[in-house]
Amino acid sequence: MALLAAGPPAPTPAAPRRPVRRALKYLVAIGSVCAVATVGVVVGLNRLSGGGPVTERCTAELDGSDWFLSPDQADNAALVAGTAVARGLPARATTIGLATALQESKLINIDHGDRDSVGLFQQRPSQGWGTAEQIMDPVYSTNAFYDVLVKVEGYEDMAVTDAAQTVQRSAYPQAYAQHEMRSRAWASALTGNSRGVLSCELGPVADADQKAPDAARDVVAGRLGRDLGLAPATAQADTSRQDPASSTVTVDATPLSPDDPERGAWATAQWAVATAQATQAVEVRVSDQVWLRDEAGWLPADSRLAPGEVRITVDVAE
Structure with a gap:
């Protein structure tokens, strides 16, 4: 009986190239140091120039965590919260309002959206929220949102996403929940329940x-x-x-x-x-x-x- 030919022997693993690996490690380390140094130089030069922070932002702190918004977002958050305070609504209403606006427009008063949606809360003229011009007025749209929210029985005890969905009737009803913690931090500060916790770097x-x-x-x-x-x-x-x-x-x-x-x-x-x-x-x-x-x-x-x-x-x- 003829013996089957054996296949070629498996190649012997090459010895690791230690010098190359060490060189790569050194390059990575040097790159990291350079990156940190670059950031430090940029920040340092910015401070020396007196030009203000590299990135302008506003912060609300709650339970040891910082929650950031851009100055434009913070400006709109101040309106949403201030309107609730002026109307005598509880802080919970502010949290719901902010979470809704963050999900719908990222707290920016935009003139476009899904179908005919516009404004902070992406309200639709075709759904009876008012004219597009009215909805683009953030004062009008914020009050329109609260006008409906206060008619929701027990909204203060509802989950934020459920209360917001009852008002908005969104195609993504669970999306509001992701903004709850940020909204709670900003609501607590802007309603005066948390003090000395809101600041802006400008x-x-x-x-x-x-x-x-x-x-x-x-x-x-x-x-x-x-x-x-x-x-x-x-x-x-x-x-x-x-x-x-x-x-x-x-x-x-x-x-x-x-x-x-x-x-x-x-x-x-x-x-x-x-x-x-x-x-x-x-x-x-x-x-x-x-x-x-x-x-x-x-x-x-x-x-x-x-x-x-x-x-x-x-x-x-x-």
Whole structure:
């Protein structure tokens, strides 16, 4: 019987190329160091140039976690929350409103969407929410959302995604849940239930963007009325900062929470930080704390304001 020919012997594994592997490790290590150094140089140069943060952003902290929004998103969040506070709605309503707007539009007032949907909440004219022009007004669309939400029986005890879906009737009913924690953090800050937890990292106000004192105060006063239904108590040059290129608006926030003036004050103060990009605010004072744009955070103030009082200082043209 003929024996079958054996196949070729299996090749002997080559010995590992240690020098090559070491070289690769060194290259990876060097690359990592260079990447870190590059980031450090960019950040360092940015700080030295005085141009403000590389990425402007706003933060709300809750239970040890930071939840970020862009300044534009924070500005719209301030409206959604402020509207709920002005209407006397609970913080839960704000959480539901923010989660809905985050899912529907990423909290940006867009003029397009699925079929004829537009605006912060992607409401559809064909579904009876109003005209496209009306819905593109964020004040109108926010109030329209809450008008329906408050008619949902027991919405305060419902899961966020269920409450939002009852109002919106979305094709993706579970999508709202993913935004709950971020919305809770921002709702807690903007309703004054969490204090000193909302801040924004913003660049300095450009000289070309600075307004005359009266015009700058009018911007703050207009937003206070639009978002919170508050009118400034006083509006005048700020002598405490010894800065002729600034002006301060003083607000009595007590009407927002008559039984707890400090909560109304913190709601207003953190609203003022969230809208600082639009209003050009550089300092916000409440209670015994002060938020400084240059520091991007809250610090102890040199004096305590009266309960319910808030002072918003804006840069103005000299």
